[in-house]
Amino acid sequence: MASSLLLLLAVLLACEMQDARSYVVYGNGATSERNLPLCSGPREACNIIRKRFWLSPLIHRLCKCPDLTDCPSDWLQERDKRTVAFNARAQLKFCSQVGELEHCKGRGTIAAEIRNNGTVGINCYCSQGHYFQKLHNNATGQYFACLPLASCTTGDFCGHITSSSYESYHICTCPPRNICVLQNRKLEYASEFLYQGQAYKGFCTPTEHVSK
Numbered sequence: 001m002a003s004s005l006l007l008l009l010a011v012l013l014a015c016e017m018q019d020a021r022s023y024v025v026y027g028n029g030a031t032s033e034r035n036l037p038l039c040s041g042p043r044e045a046c047n048i049i050r051k052r053f054w055l056s057p058l059i060h061r062l063c064k065c066p067d068l069t070d071c072p073s074d075w076l077q078e079r080d081k082r083t084v085a086f087n088a089r090a091q092l093k094f095c096s097q098v099g100e101l102e103h104c105k106g107r108g109t110i111a112a113e114i115r116n117n118g119t120v121g122i123n124c125y126c127s128q129g130h131y132f133q134k135l136h137n138n139a140t141g142q143y144f145a146c147l148p149l150a151s152c153t154t155g156d157f158c159g160h161i162t163s164s165s166y167e168s169y170h171i172c173t174c175p176p177r178n179i180c181v182l183q184n185r186k187l188e189y190a191s192e193f194l195y196q197g198q199a200y201k202g203f204c205t206p207t208e209h210v211s212k
Helices: 002-020
Strands: 022-024 044-052 058-061 082-087 090-094 112-115 121-122 129-139 141-148 157-162 166-172 177-181 189-193 193-205
Touching: 044 121, 082 129, 082 166, 090 121, 129 189, 157 177, 157 189, 166 193
Parallel strands: 022 058
Antiparallel strands: 044 058, 044 090, 082 090, 112 121, 112 141, 129 141, 157 166, 157 193, 177 193, 189 193
16 A cells, blocks of 8 residues: 555656646757757847746747856746746746846837847846837837836726737736736737737736636
8 A cells, every 4th residue: 555655656746747847949940959049149038938827838949148058947936137027927038137237218219129030139128017019010020118017997908818828918007906817708819029819808807706
């Protein structure tokens, strides 16, 4: 009996470790670490980390750090100076301390660029309590400003929720005892930072209504 229990515990522990492992994909035309390009500078993101529901975290490798140090690959609840969050469940990681950059200054500043070659760069630090809003596209990529989250009230539209992974792109902060959730299954096209596709509309909803 004891040996059976130990075997069961070992299997459960192995399953938990397997679930905790991150799933790695490669961008910029690379298929492995061997042919992953070097980052062009300290303001170019080296990893995208997505904390997925029901699945292991997804690491999207973009480039290798020029000094061949490891690009950060851990999901952090508390941000450090090498992390920029772009929604509640997705973070950009950098080789350098981008948190020491000058803070972004609103709509007049291009805060971030998603280039057509697959690279992602920032020009300033978009701090907590802000979000990326698209300014324009051109032949080389997409350009975003860093704007402060407004305050919204119960019933207000508070951001898109992606249909594929339920990531929330908040545009405002819901009042106390409210949460930004979808209220129906109607889909619409959304163009957000590092996401283009079908999404639900989220609305500020009292938490007691969500639990019912």
